[in-house]
Amino acid sequence: TEGTIWLNHFLRTGMEMFTAARGGYVAEKAETETGWLFPVGDEVHELGYVHMFRDMFKAMDEGRAPEETFYDGYVVNAVMDACYRSAESKQWEPVQLDDWRAPAPTPRIHVAPTLVDGMALVKEEKMPDGRLKRILCDQETGEIVERVVEG
Structure with a gap:
């Protein structure tokens, strides 16, 4: 055959798939079209879209801010930018935020690594x-x- 699908809900995403043929679109967050793939079964739910939109519309009805705001998106994008810089430099890179809203001074979190x-x-x-x-x-x-x- 050209592939196998195996369901295992106790490991990774619950679905393991191997394909030798290029079949095109697999899933939104799939890393490749061939070889071992671990697609998400219900992308819309698992990626949080249902919960995000439910909260956003409920917040509008209740006149409050949603759980996730544009500022949260700004912080996430700053973290992603640092990740891209780190991938380029092959070193840890600082997150650069022009607008940091946490209480000052913010204590540094330190956990001893394994x-x-x-x-x-x-x-x-x-x-x-x-x-x-x-x-x-x-x-x-x-x-x-x-x-x-x-x-």
Whole structure:
């Protein structure tokens, strides 16, 4: 065959799919059209659109601000911009906000990272073949490395 669909609601998105053929659109947040894919079953619901619009219209009826505002979108976009800069520079990049509305001074949140081989563990994911994919950060240089190890 040219592919397989496997439902497993206890792992990732609940749906695992493998395809060798390019079939076009898979899902909004799908990373590729071939190979292992983990599409979301109900994109509109899972991505929050239903909840967001329900709250927005209810807020209009009640004369209040919605749970998520344009300012929230501004902050999210500033974070995404820092992510793009980080991908380009291969280092941690600061979030640049011209309009920061948190109480001043804002205490810095610090959680000691889990260390693997002296590097901070950013993310660990179990691959379909059982191996572990680890994304690690050198805390001194900011360099990001990817390692795949036996699970």
